[in-house]
Amino acid sequence: MRTYEEVLNLMDSGWRVDDAGRLNFLRQVNKWLGQPDRQLRIVHVVGTNGKGSVVEMTARILEAAEYQVGTFTSPALFDAREQVQLNHHNMSKSAVVHWYEHIRTVLMAHGEEPATLSAFEYWTFMALLYFADAHVDVAIIEAGLGGKQDATHVISRPAVVAVTPISLDHMQWLGDTLEAIATNKAAVIQPDSRVVSAQQEPRVAAILQHATQQAQATWQAIDVPVEILVDTPAQLRLQIAGVPY
Numbered sequence: 001m002r003t004y005e006e007v008l009n010l011m012d013s014g015w016r017v018d019d020a021g022r023l024n025f026l027r028q029v030n031k032w033l034g035q036p037d038r039q040l041r042i043v044h045v046v047g048t049n050g051k052g053s054v055v056e057m058t059a060r061i062l063e064a065a066e067y068q069v070g071t072f073t074s075p076a077l078f079d080a081r082e083q084v085q086l087n088h089h090n091m092s093k094s095a096v097v098h099w100y101e102h103i104r105t106v107l108m109a110h111g112e113e114p115a116t117l118s119a120f121e122y123w124t125f126m127a128l129l130y131f132a133d134a135h136v137d138v139a140i141i142e143a144g145l146g147g148k149q150d151a152t153h154v155i156s157r158p159a160v161v162a163v164t165p166i167s168l169d170h171m172q173w174l175g176d177t178l179e180a181i182a183t184n185k186a187a188v189i190q191p192d193s194r195v196v197s198a199q200q201e202p203r204v205a206a207i208l209q210h211a212t213q214q215a216q217a218t219w220q221a222i223d224v225p226v227e228i229l230v231d232t233p234a235q236l237r238l239q240i241a242g243v244p245y
Contacts, residue, residue, distance in 0.1 A: 004093035007100045008080060011119035015145060023153055026121060030154040032106050033125060036132035037155045040070075044155055046143040046185045047164025047198070053236070054162055055140050062138055063087055070131035070139040072152075074120065084127045086134055091126075099126040120144050124151040146174045148187035161189050161217070163197040166204050179203060186211035193217040 002010075016022055030037065043058060045051045055073050062069045069087055076082040081090040103125050104114040117125075124144075131139045141158075143150045166182050174181045182204040189195055189211045195218065197208055205221065212219040229244060230237040237244065 002097055002101070004096055007097055010114070011100075011122050012115060012117075013119045015120070016118050023149055025116075026151055026154050029103075029107070029112075029117070029125065030128075032110055033103065033129060035156070036125075036128040038157060039132040040128065040139045041137065042155055042158045043138060043140045043160040043162055044143065044152065044158040044188055044193075045140065045162045045164065046147045046188055047162075048167045048169045048181075048185075050164040050198070051142050054164055055142050057236070058140055058162070059088070067137040068134070070127070070134065070136040071142075072124070072127035072131075072139070073142045074123070074144050080123075083123050084130060086131075086136065091130055095130060096126065099129050102129065118151075121151045124154070128155075143185070143188065145170055146181070147185035149184075150188075153188055155188070156190060158188070158190055158193050161193050161195045163195065163200070163208060165198050166200060179207060182207040183211075189215045189217055191215050191217060194220060196220045196222060198222055 045054050045058075047054075052073055055071055059069045059071050071085045071088075072083060074083050079090065081093070081096060084091040084096075100122060103117070103122060107114055107116060124141075127141070128139070141152050141155060143152045147153060163185070166178070166185055168178060168181060170181075174184045178201065182200075186208050189208075193215070195208065195212045197205065197220070199222065200208065209219055225241060227239040228236075229239050
């Protein structure tokens with residue numbers, strides 16, 4: 001059995017978002033793995049700014065209500081396992097090894113090389129499998145890069161798609177206009193989802209609303225004024241509609 005450190009060294013940290021047919025391949029891998037996303041109630045977080053904050057605040061609220069919550073975010077700061085947490089406890093090293101070996105075995109059983117998946121793709125599948133196995137109440141999944149070609153787009157039935165403010169980012173992959181980037185991120189909107197969007201530029205909001213309508217999802221824009229009072233590693237305080245929290 002490999003060690004945790006050996007597993008990390010085996011994974012390729014490069015991005016593969018521009019590979020032709022990449023998403024179709026990842027969806028096929030997801031099927032081979034039993035579609036763990038379909039066993040989960042998922043909040044899928046996309047956007048440009050504030051995705052990590054939305055994941056953290058949503059998780060804390062749900063945990064305070066005594067829900068079991070899985071979170072998948074990136075990148076990690078100190079330990080790769082920070083990306084996959086269960087009620088703010090890192091995925092164990094043994095669990096990382098177990099699910100990596102499981103995915104590797106499934107790939108090889110279908111004639112694919114283990115190195116076919118990038119590190120982010122491995123972590124995405126490991127998170128979904130880990131959360132499904134733990135029977136979490138809610139899994140909060142942050143998109144890594146954009147939406148359309150992102151590995152998290154294998155999620156087929158998110159209960160909620162949370163969209164943070166969208167601006168120009170990763171233009172070499174997502175497009176060189178705000179409209180192109182918004183369209184890329186809007187691709188994760190799925191039928192029957194509730195789309196909850198932060199305040200957006202009108203042209204971005206129009207794209208998101210159109211994608212919501214096309215998917216027969218439910219649109220909900222957040223127009224409540226929010227002001228950050230304190231934002232430090234130790235504390236986050238907000239003022240929402242004039243009320244401090």
